Each structure stands twice: as C-alpha cells, then as structure tokens.
Amino acid sequence: MNEELRKIWQSFFDWVMGNGPRPENEVIPPEPPPDLPFTQKPKDKYSRFHEATLKERYDQWLEIHGLHLFSVLYGSLSVLTCIVIVSLLLATVAELPPFGHERNPANNEVIRRYVEHGGHETGAQNIVAGLILDYRAFDTFGESAVLFTAAVSVLMLLGASRRNKFDDSKSPHADGAGMDFLQRGPPALRHHVFRNEDTILRGVANLSIPIILMMGCVVVINGHLSPGGGFSGGAILSTALILAANAYGFDKVHWFFNERTFIVSSSTALMIYALSKGYSFFTGANHIHSIIPKGTIGNILSGGLILPLNICVGLIVAGTLYGFYALFSEGDM
Amino acid sequence: MLEKLLLNHYEAAAVILSGIGLTNLLLQRNLIKKIIGLNIMDTAVYLFLAAKGYVEGRAAPILISDGAGGWLRSSELYVNPVPAGLVLTGIVVSVSVTAFALALTLKLYESYGTLNIDEALMKMTEEQHQLEARIDEAEEEVLS
Numbered sequence: 001m002n003e004e005l006r007k008i009w010q011s012f013f014d015w016v017m018g019n020g021p022r023p024e025n026e027v028i029p030p031e032p033p034p035d036l037p038f039t040q041k042p043k044d045k046y047s048r049f050h051e052a053t054l055k056e057r058y059d060q061w062l063e064i065h066g067l068h069l070f071s072v073l074y075g076s077l078s079v080l081t082c083i084v085i086v087s088l089l090l091a092t093v094a095e096l097p098p099f100g101h102e103r104n105p106a107n108n109e110v111i112r113r114y115v116e117h118g119g120h121e122t123g124a125q126n127i128v129a130g131l132i133l134d135y136r137a138f139d140t141f142g143e144s145a146v147l148f149t150a151a152v153s154v155l156m157l158l159g160a161s162r163r164n165k166f167d168d169s170k171s172p173h174a175d176g177a178g179m180d181f182l183q184r185g186p187p188a189l190r191h192h193v194f195r196n197e198d199t200i201l202r203g204v205a206n207l208s209i210p211i212i213l214m215m216g217c218v219v220v221i222n223g224h225l226s227p228g229g230g231f232s233g234g235a236i237l238s239t240a241l242i243l244a245a246n247a248y249g250f251d252k253v254h255w256f257f258n259e260r261t262f263i264v265s266s267s268t269a270l271m272i273y274a275l276s277k278g279y280s281f282f283t284g285a286n287h288i289h290s291i292i293p294k295g296t297i298g299n300i301l302s303g304g305l306i307l308p309l310n311i312c313v314g315l316i317v318a319g320t321l322y323g324f325y326a327l328f329s330e331g332d333m
Numbered sequence: 334m335l336e337k338l339l340l341n342h343y344e345a346a347a348v349i350l351s352g353i354g355l356t357n358l359l360l361q362r363n364l365i366k367k368i369i370g371l372n373i374m375d376t377a378v379y380l381f382l383a384a385k386g387y388v389e390g391r392a393a394p395i396l397i398s399d400g401a402g403g404w405l406r407s408s409e410l411y412v413n414p415v416p417a418g419l420v421l422t423g424i425v426v427s428v429s430v431t432a433f434a435l436a437l438t439l440k441l442y443e444s445y446g447t448l449n450i451d452e453a454l455m456k457m458t459e460e461q462h463q464l465e466a467r468i469d470e471a472e473e474e475v476l477s
Contacts, residue, residue, distance in 0.1 A: 079356060082356045083352075085355065096344060098341070100388055101388070127414045128395075128418060131415065131418050147425055227393070231421060
C-alpha cells in the first residue's frame with residue numbers, strides 16, 4: 001500500500017517537474033557535481049525528453065493570456081467598484097432631507113447671521129461677495145494663490161522647452177542639475193497656423209473685443225452689487241485677450257501682455273490682497289478702529305475692501321486663464 | 334426608496350454623474366480622457382452643493398431694496414449663500430488641477446509620443462532596463 005502511494009506520488013511529482021512517464025527499471029544517472037554553476041546544469045537530468053514544468057506552463061499561459069485576463073479582471077472590478085459606490089451613495093441620498101425645504105439642516109443659524117447682518121457688517125449688497133471677500137477672505141486669497149501657482153507651474157513645464165531651444169548655451173539652467181528633466185526630447189511643434197488676412201475674424205474681433213472688455217470690467221467692478229465678481233469678470237477679460245491673440249497673433253498681444261507683465265501684475269495683486277486684508281483682519285480682531293470706510297449699501301464705492309480685492313482677483317484670473325491658453329497653444333507667453 | 338430619490342433628484346443625478354466620472358477615470362487608458370473623467374466628477378460635486386443650497390421659492394442672495402431707501406434683511410427671503418462660495422473654491426481648484434495635469438500630459442507626449450498610459454509605462458520600463466544594462470556594462474568595465 002505504502003509502495004503504491006509512493007509510486008503515485010512519484011508520478012505526480014514527475015508530472016509537476018515536467019518529466020515524462022518514467023520507464024521501468026531506469027538507471028538514474030548520478031547528480032552533477034555541485035560546484036557547477038547553475039546555468040550550466042544539464043536541463044534534462046533524467047536523460048528523458050523534457051516536458052514543460054508546471055511553472056513553465058503557467059508562465060507560458062500567463063504570457064499568452066495574462067494581459068487579456070488582467071484587462072478583463074480590471075475592467076469588471078472597476079465597474080463593480082463604481083456600481084457599489086454609486087449604490088451606497090444613492091442609498092444615502094434617499095435618506096437626505098427633502099430638496100429645497102426651508103427647514104433643512106443646511107439652512108441653520110450661520111446662514112441667518114450672514115443674511116441678516118452681512119449687509120451692514122460688510123457693506124456689500126451681494127451677500128455672496130461679502131461672504132467670500134470679507135468673512136472668508138483668506139479662503140479666496142488661498143484660491144488666488146492656487147491659481148497663480150498653477151499658472152507658474154504650467155509656465156515652468158511648457159515654457160521652458162521653447163526657451164531652451166533658442167538659447168541653449170545662454171540659459172542659466174542649461175547645465176544646471178535638476179532642470180534637465182524639463183528639456184527631455186525635442187519639443188513638439190504646437191504653433192498656430194496663423195492666417196494673416198483673416199478679415200472676418202478681425203472684423204468680428206474689432207467689433208466685440210471692446211464690448212467684451214467693458215463687460216468684464218462691469219462684472220469685476222459691480223462684484224459687490226450684482227452677480228459676478230473677480231473670478232467671473234477675470235474669465236471674461238481673458239476671453240477678450242484670447243480673441244485678440246487669435247485675430248492678430250500672439251506677437252501683437254506680447255506688446256502689452258507677456259510673461260513679465262503677468263508675473264508682475266499677479267504678484268502685485270496678491271501682495272496688495274494679502275496686506276490690505278491682513279490689515280483689515282488685524283484691526284477687526286483687536287477692535288482697533290479701521291480707516292477703511294464701509295460706505296452705503298448699493299453704491300459703487302461701498303463694501304469696504306471688496307471692490308479693490310475684486311479688482312486684484314480679476315487681474316490674477318485674467319492673466320492666468322490667458323496664460324493657460326497661450327502656453328498650451330503656443331508654448332510661450 | 335425610488336420616490337425619495339425622485340424627491341432628491343438633483344442629488345441623485347450628482348451621485349450618478351460622479352459614478353460615471355469615476356468609471357471614466359478607472360477604465361480609460363487615454364490620459365486626456367482620464368482628465369475629462371476627473372472634470373465630470375468635479376461637476377457632480379458642484380451640482381450637489383448647488384442643490385443643497387437651494388430653498389424653494391426664495392431669491393438669490395442679493396439684498397432687495399424695500400423701496401424706501403432700506404434693504405430687506407429677513408433671512409426668509411434668500412437662499413443659502415454658503416454653497417456658492419464653496420462651489421467657487423471648487424471651480425478654481427479644478428481649473429488649476431486640470432491645467433497642471435494637461436501640462437504634465439503634454440510633456441509625457443513629447444517624451445514618449447503616446448497618450449496611452451500603458452504604452453507610456455511600457456516604454457518607461459524598457460528605458461529602465463536599458464539604463465540598468467548600461468550600468469552593468471560600466472561596472473564590468475571598471476572591474477576588469
């Protein structure tokens with residue numbers, strides 16, 4: 001019985017190790033001397049034809065089917081994950097308080113305080129403007145800083161390749177360590193096909209650029225009186241710049257708005273924002289009389305610092321959005 | 334459950350939209366399409382926040398004149414102003430992240446000539462192997 005089991009185990013072992021069926025009364029050659037390197041070991045040490053071992057077969061199978069299996073598994077698992085997450089969230093949404101009801105927990109005493117006292121505390125007719133540029137002005141300062149940082153990072157990533165192409169030797173970073181990952185590979189050609197005599201586009205641009213600029217200024221300056229503010233007004237102003245760049249070419253826009261202008265204007269706007277709002281918060285927190293007048297609600301010159309802060313934010317947003325467009329389409333600003 | 338979902342249909346739509354965005358983010362192999370999926374998820378968050386701030390029958394939070402030089406200040410008249418500020422933060426961060434991700438994708442395309450993340454990873458691994466082989470050769474030369 002023991003003998004039988006051993007035979008079965010032996011044949012199973014042979015099959016796993018990739019040896020064919022063992023003939024009767026076979027002479028097993030002695031093991032090769034152990035000092036031979038691994039790679040020079042004879043492969044078929046039983047001097048029989050070499051079947052693939054189970055591991056080799058598995059590797060082969062994996063090589064042929066593995067990618068397909070992985071992609072199927074990955075796809076089905078990710079769809080399953082998404083379905084589970086969506087159904088959990090839907091079950092949560094079903095338990096939420098009814099939509100638009102005035103007694104919802106979101107409409108609590110914070111909101112009452114903002115709406116009832118926001119007007120005379122900030123001097124802004126638009127409660128949202130008073131909220132984001134007075135009560136929570138540091139939050140908006142952080143947003144502007146995030147936008148500026150993103151613009152500078154995109155400038156670093158996309159602007160560097162083009163600059164280094166022209167003056168490789170003069171650039172201070174040409175041999176500097178740490179910057180070489182920016183110069184890898186030839187920069188792709190992303191220049192606009194610029195048609196010099198596009199009369200229709202130029203006519204439309206001549207007509208609409210002044211209107212767009214005026215609209216942007218109105219939205220920025222009336223930020224504390226009506227919907228809008230620095231972010232939306234700055235986006236409108238940047239569309240005027242982009243239209244000008246498309247109609248007349250980026251070189252014309254470079255005359256009055258280039259990388260240097262952008263950096264200087266955005267940094268100045270951020271500094272003005274930080275200093276003025278820092279002063280305002282300092283005086284407010286220490287109950288010192290602030291020299292900034294509130295003005296009467298509804299006038300253009302009201303709302304304390306909200307109007308200058310809106311102009312600062314508008315400058316940053318206009319420069320950043322135009323910068324994104326110029327960098328992605330032209331590779332330079 | 335279904336009628337409760339219909340009651341909160343804006344929030345339900347936001348959740349489904351974020352699921353679509355997440356699926357896009359996981360399944361697409363093209364990096365630009367992955368970034369589009371991320372933006373769809375952002376949009377879902379804005380929709381959810383805007384829906385939570387709405388109150389039936391109230392005006393936008395801009396003070397209304399009472400006709401006699403004063404302003405109507407009752408909180409019963411205006412919708413919740415806080416979600417508007419939160420959505421503004423979300424939009425700005427989303428724009429910044431999208432621009433930075435697209436810039437990185439552009440650099441990747443310039444280096445490897447593909448937008449497919451699998452192909453780019455394969456090329457990166459190949460490069461790594463070549464680098465290791467070169468290091469090994471140099472070591473052998475130094476040793477011999």
